[in-house]
Every structure is written in structure tokens, then in C-alpha cells.
Amino acid sequence: MIGWRRHLHQYPELSFQEYETSRFIVEELRKIPGMEIETGVGTETSVVATISSGSGPVVAVRADIDALPIIEETNHSYSSLSTGVMHACGHDAHAAILLAVAALLGEAREKGELNGTVKLIFQPAEEAADHLGKTGALYLVEAGVLDEAECVIALHMSPEHRVGDILIHDGYSMANVDVFEATIHGTGGHGAYPHLGSDPIWMLGPVLQAIHGIVARHISPLDPAVISIGEVRAGTASNVIPPEVYLQGTMRSYSPDVRKILIEKLRKAFSIVESFDGTYSLSVNKGEPALYNNPSVNHVIRQTVHHLYPAMKQLDLPFGLGGEDFSHMALKIPGAMFFLGCALQDGKHRELHTPVFDIDESCMPIGASILTQTAMNILNRNSEIQNDTSGLKIV
Numbered sequence: 001m002i003g004w005r006r007h008l009h010q011y012p013e014l015s016f017q018e019y020e021t022s023r024f025i026v027e028e029l030r031k032i033p034g035m036e037i038e039t040g041v042g043t044e045t046s047v048v049a050t051i052s053s054g055s056g057p058v059v060a061v062r063a064d065i066d067a068l069p070i071i072e073e074t075n076h077s078y079s080s081l082s083t084g085v086m087h088a089c090g091h092d093a094h095a096a097i098l099l100a101v102a103a104l105l106g107e108a109r110e111k112g113e114l115n116g117t118v119k120l121i122f123q124p125a126e127e128a129a130d131h132l133g134k135t136g137a138l139y140l141v142e143a144g145v146l147d148e149a150e151c152v153i154a155l156h157m158s159p160e161h162r163v164g165d166i167l168i169h170d171g172y173s174m175a176n177v178d179v180f181e182a183t184i185h186g187t188g189g190h191g192a193y194p195h196l197g198s199d200p201i202w203m204l205g206p207v208l209q210a211i212h213g214i215v216a217r218h219i220s221p222l223d224p225a226v227i228s229i230g231e232v233r234a235g236t237a238s239n240v241i242p243p244e245v246y247l248q249g250t251m252r253s254y255s256p257d258v259r260k261i262l263i264e265k266l267r268k269a270f271s272i273v274e275s276f277d278g279t280y281s282l283s284v285n286k287g288e289p290a291l292y293n294n295p296s297v298n299h300v301i302r303q304t305v306h307h308l309y310p311a312m313k314q315l316d317l318p319f320g321l322g323g324e325d326f327s328h329m330a331l332k333i334p335g336a337m338f339f340l341g342c343a344l345q346d347g348k349h350r351e352l353h354t355p356v357f358d359i360d361e362s363c364m365p366i367g368a369s370i371l372t373q374t375a376m377n378i379l380n381r382n383s384e385i386q387n388d389t390s391g392l393k394i395v
Contacts, residue, residue, distance in 0.1 A: 001364045004028065005096035006078040012067030012085045012092070015125035015136070018045040021065050021095070025122050028099050032106035042143035043136055047122040051105050056116030059375045060145070060152040060333075062326060063098035064091045064126035064136070073355035088357040090157030090342065093364055095122060097155065100368035101375070108376065116379035119149060126325050133285060137325040141332050151297050152335040153374055154326050155367050156319070159350045161341035163363045165313045166305060166370075168338045170298050174291035175224070175252040176259045177323035180266060182282040184273050188243035200245040201234055203273040210269035211249075218265050225253045225262060226321055252321040254290050291319070291327040296386040297336035297378075304374045309366065322352070334387050340367045 013021050022045045029035050029049045036050045045065075072079050072086040080086045087093075098120055108114045125136030146152060158167060184204060189197030211227055219225045229249035235242040251266070253259045263284055270280040305312055319339055329335050342359040344350070350357050 001096045001100050001368065002361050004099050005092050005361065005364065008065075008092035008095055009076075009087045010078045010081050012080050012082050012087045014069060014085055015066045015128035016043065016045065016130060018065050018124045021045070022047050022122070022124070025065070025095065025099065029102055032102055034106060034109050035102065041145055042139035042141075043124050045124040046136065046140060048140075048145055049102060049120040049122075050117060051102065051109055051114065051120070052117035053109060053114045057379055057381075058117040058119065058149045059378050060119040060121055060149040060329075061098060061101055061371055061375055062121040062123055062152055062154040062329060063094035064123050064326075065095045066091060066124050066127050066136070068127055068353060070353065070355055074358055086355065086357075088354060089127065089352050090159075090357070090359060091126070093157055093342070093359055093361075093367075094155065097364050097367045097371065098122060100364070101372045104368065104372045105375070114376075114379070117148075118375050118379070119145065121145060121152075129287070133287070135288070135325040135328075137328040141328050146329060146332050149333055151294070151378060152329045152333055153297060153301065153371060154335070154337040155371060156324070156337055156339050157342045157352070157359055157363075158339035159343050159352060159357060159359065161315070161339070162343050162345065163341050163360050163366070164309075164311075165315060165341035166338055167315045167317050167319060168293075168298055168302055168305075168336075169316055169318050170293055170295040172254040172290045173293050173318045173337070174324045174327065175254060175321040176256070176290045177287035178251040178259065178263065179248065179285045179287060180251065180282065181248045181285075182246070182270055182280060184245045184247075184270070185279045185281070186241075186243055186277070189241045191239035191241055194241060197241060198277040199241050200273070200278055201242065203276045203278045204232070204234075204245050204247075206272050207269055210272055211266065214262060214265045214269065218261060219258055223253070223255055223258050224318070224321060225251075225258050227251050227262065227266070252323070254318070256290070259290075288323045288325045289327045289331060291324050291337060292330050293336040294330065294334035294387070297334050298338075300377055301336060301338055301370065301374050304370055304377055308369055308373060338370075340370075
């Protein structure tokens with residue numbers, strides 16, 4: 001696993017460009033007896049491998065394989081050789097772990113211990129959407145990769161937790177991801193004569209106050225939600241009032257109802273400019289839905305962890321307001337993702353999506369064991385999977 005992970009780390013590829021990554025994965029999968037391999041399912045760079053005993057239920061296990069446009073600052077001998085591209089979210093480890101799951105399942109099949117079918121999904125393009133606003137998971141779902149599976153499981157690196165900790169949470173665990181763009185329109189004019197026109201920068205002030213007040217005054221403190229503005233752009237000279245102000249930002253939430261409220265209140269916030277003789281245009285791009293972890297699937301994961309690693313610390317915590325397109329798969333069929341502690345014990349703070357991101361590679365066999373045994377337990381009917389969608393909806 002370390003060798004696989006370091007190879008992938010050294011040769012990272014961005015979303016929808018994972019051609020060499022996919023070729024490497026296929027080469028390794030071909031070494032496993034009984035493994036059926038499909039490529040180009042939903043997207044050109046996807047790899048879906050199937051191993052089966054010939055009958056029985058079907059379980060899917062997913063790993064993402066793309067990297068990020070980040071310049072690496074780790075100084076490893078296996079640091080990225082692709083300028084400006086880095087595995088800064090652990091997808092290299094995810095892919096290496098899933099290759100290990102494939103190898104372990106191959107051994108189980110040879111011993112006659114596999115009682116069903118496991119689909120191993122190496123998914124491209126988790127980090128970025130294409131021109132249609134779609135990421136890899138949605139394309140794979142639309143291609144029918146999960147049609148025969150009764151559940152899907154996955155893991156994610158957690159650099160904020162030490163090796164030996166695992167985060168497992170029922171229900172909504174990661175956020176709806178919505179991006180908005182807006183333009184406030186005035187007339188502009190000469191900076192010395194503001195009274196002769198309408199000033200969109202002046203209008204921006206109350207709009208910003210209204211936006212930042214949405215979560216504080218319209219959303220319950222018990223509901224996770226945030227609105228952040230990441231870009232404001234206007235003007236070209238000190239003495240020219242610009243005719244418009246452009247801004248964009250993101251909205252994150254768990255509940256579909258909260259997601260709806262955020263969008264409605266955002267529109268009202270921008271409508272303030274009409275009282276100041278301005279107009280506005282606003283578009284909201286609804287991205288990944290919130291990740292809903294099925295309690296029945298999580299129950300099997302918890303049982304498996306307790307059996308394999310009795311001393312492991314299981315933390316029942318949501319994973320934050322980041323987005324994860326695995327949510328599309330967990331909407332299609334019962335699914336669950338857990339976060340696996342991977343922090344290096346050197347006192348340095350490392351976060352996902354940063355140039356210094358790194359992992360303690362000793363977490364990888366733990367992740368492979370949990371995923372493999374969870375899949376085996378589901379196939380062996382040690383636990384029944386219920387399609388518990390109480391409270392689950394998408395708006």
C-alpha cells in the first residue's frame with residue numbers, strides 16, 4: 001500500500017485528467033485472479049472492478065483518485081513531479097487502500113470465503129465539476145454503476161485526528177455545497193459628483209450586512225450553516241464610481257430546509273439595492289447535496305471496527321461543512337463514509353487542501369481492513385441493511 005500510495009502521490013492528476021492514474025490502477029488490478037475490470041464507466045478515467053463468488057448480494061466500495069491544483073511543500077522523496085498539482089486531500093491513500101481491499105477480496109475468493117459480489121469503484125473528479133456542473137460520482141451514478149448494489153461504503157482521511165481514531169456519524173455529516181454569483185448594478189459616475197448617479201459600492205454595504213446576518217438571525221443555532229463571500233470586484237480608478245460590483249461566495253448547510261432558506265434570504269438580501277435605485281442579478285449553482293450516512297450501514301461499520309480494533313476510539317461527530325460528492329451515491333442507495341485518523345505525531349498542524357498536507361501511512365492497513373471486513377460482513381448477512389431515509393430529502 002505504501003508503494004502504491006507514494007507512486008500515485010508522485011504523479012497526481014487533476015479532475016477528469018486521471019489517465020495515468022487509471023492505467024496504474026488497472027495494471028495492479030489485473031494481478032488479482034478473478035477480477036473483472038471496466039474502464040470509462042460514466043467518465044473516461046473511471047475504473048470499476050468487480051470480484052464475485054457468482055451469486056449473492058452486491059456491495060460497492062468507492063475511492064476517489066483525483067488531485068488538486070496546489071504546489072506541494074512537503075519535501076518528500078516522492079513529492080509531486082507534476083508542477084502545481086498535489087494529492088492534498090488523501091485521494092492517493094484512498095486509492096491505495098481500495099487496491100488493498102481488492103487484493104484481500106481476491107484472496108477471500110480464492111479461499112471460497114466470498115459470498116457475493118463486491119464492486120470496487122475508483123472514481124475520478126471528486127474535487128472539481130466539469131462545464132455541466134457534474135462531478136465524477138454523479139456521472140457514475142447516472143451510468144448505473146450502483147444499480148445492482150444494495151449499499152456503498154467509503155472512507156476519507158482525517159488529518160485532524162490521530163491514527164487509531166475513527167469518525168462515524170449517522171445522518172447528515174457533510175454539507176450541501178452551493179455557490180452564488182451576483183452583480184449589483186448602478187449607474188456609476190465621477191467620484192467628485194456622486195449625487196449625479198447611483199453608486200453600487202455604497203449599496204454593497206447594506207447587502208453585506210444582510211448576507212452576514214442570514215445565518216445569525218434566520219437559521220436556528222442548532223442547524224449547521226454558513227455563508228462566506230470569497231470575491232468582491234469593482235472599479236478601475238480612484239476617481240471613478242464603477243457602474244457595477246461583482247461578488248461571489250459559497251453557502252453550506254446540512255438540512256435541505258436550511259438550504260432552501262439560505263437561498264431565499266440571499267435573494268432578499270440583494271433586493272435591498274432596489275431601495276437605493278440599483279438593480280441586481282443573482283445566480284445560485286446548487287452543487288453536491290449533503291452527505292447522508294445511512295444508520296444501518298454505519299451499524300455494520302461500527303460492529304466491524306469494534307471486532308477488528310476493540311481499543312479504537314469511535315467518535316460520533318459530523319465531518320464538518322466541507323462537501324463530498326460521495327453524497328450522490330449515498331442518495332442513490334444506502335451508503336456511509338467514515339473518516340479515518342491519519343495525523344502525523346510531530347506536532348505540526350496539517351489540514352486538507354493545504355500544501356503541507358501529509359498522512360501517517362500506518363493508517364492505511366486499518367482502513368483497508370475495515371472496508372474489507374465491512375463488505376464481507378454485509379455479504380455474509382451478519383447485519384441487514386435498511387434503506388433508512390427518515391429525514392432524507394433533497395431540495
